[in-house]
Amino acid sequence: MAMTIELLKKYLDSEQLKYFVDPNRPACMLGMQGLCGRYQFILALENNGTFLQCRTLYYLQCPPDHPNLAEVLKVLGAINFKLRLVKFGWDPSDGEIMAYADAMIMDGQITQAQFNHMFRLFAMAVDMNFVRIGQAKDTGKDPGEIDPTTGGGLPPALRALLKKITGHGPSGPTSDPGNLDSI
Numbered sequence: 001m002a003m004t005i006e007l008l009k010k011y012l013d014s015e016q017l018k019y020f021v022d023p024n025r026p027a028c029m030l031g032m033q034g035l036c037g038r039y040q041f042i043l044a045l046e047n048n049g050t051f052l053q054c055r056t057l058y059y060l061q062c063p064p065d066h067p068n069l070a071e072v073l074k075v076l077g078a079i080n081f082k083l084r085l086v087k088f089g090w091d092p093s094d095g096e097i098m099a100y101a102d103a104m105i106m107d108g109q110i111t112q113a114q115f116n117h118m119f120r121l122f123a124m125a126v127d128m129n130f131v132r133i134g135q136a137k138d139t140g141k142d143p144g145e146i147d148p149t150t151g152g153g154l155p156p157a158l159r160a161l162l163k164k165i166t167g168h169g170p171s172g173p174t175s176d177p178g179n180l181d182s183i
Helices: 005-014 069-082 112-139 156-166
Strands: 027-033 038-046 051-057 086-090 096-104
Touching (some): 005 027, 005 038, 005 112, 051 112, 069 086, 069 112, 086 112, 096 112
Antiparallel strands (some): 027 038, 038 051, 086 096
């Protein structure tokens, strides 16, 4: 049965996502803002629609001669060991670091719910690991997993906003989450 570009577009439309359709192949490109950064993704159908890949574009760079490359590769390996669907890779030819999630459709079909879950897990993994990989590259040390509820590794302004929204900070819950009328 395989997946078509029309079905992929329908799934993206139902999530109210804005995207561009590649005129030369069955693929859609979109951008999203996360807690830790802004990202570009491509969702491509390969092998006559029997294979779907979600992949980052321009995620991070770590050239082959970078002094902290070994630590970056250790961090990518640690992340890959923990995650099931999403994997991170490094291209030795140009130093590109990317994330991807693959689905072998074959003769079946991906439902809207499956697509939504896959894409959300992918986007969340990309966002939640951006700071960790970037810090490993910049410092040569793995800061460990970033806990979004405490804001570890997040910029101070974003950490304060997260504390205001959730009512939690590094020292635990606050009694008053504050006025949430504006952000």
